[in-house]
Amino acid sequence: MSANDHAPTQLPVITAKGDLDADTLPSLDAELRAAVTTASGVILDISDVTFGDSGFINLLLRTHQDTELRVVGLGPPLDRLFRIVGVDTILHIFPTVTHAQGARQ
Numbered sequence: 001m002s003a004n005d006h007a008p009t010q011l012p013v014i015t016a017k018g019d020l021d022a023d024t025l026p027s028l029d030a031e032l033r034a035a036v037t038t039a040s041g042v043i044l045d046i047s048d049v050t051f052g053d054s055g056f057i058n059l060l061l062r063t064h065q066d067t068e069l070r071v072v073g074l075g076p077p078l079d080r081l082f083r084i085v086g087v088d089t090i091l092h093i094f095p096t097v098t099h100a101q102g103a104r105q
Contacts, residue, residue: 017049023070025055040068061087
């Protein structure tokens with residue numbers, strides 16, 4: 001066995017920005033679905049998201065059920081929403097993309 005046999009697989013990174021609601025979620029959903037067709041999981045960077053509604057939470061939970069979803073960059077105002085809804089205890093949340101890439105699957 002070579003050292004590369006144990007090298008972590010790099011997951012695709014999708015960056016979401018702005019408000020995530022009924023108008024913007026279909027394109028994010030399509031990006032996530034496309035990413036997981038060729039990878040064992042996906043990293044979603046939400047550090048530039050300013051708003052997320054219940055549809056966004058549902059999208060995260062669906063994606064989490066379908067694949068290895070790693071969420072990066074949780075901060076205000078979404079951190080409060082995640083705590084209130086309880087998804088902060090369900091989702092795999094990391095401070096940075098580097099941390100998410102380095103985590104074991």
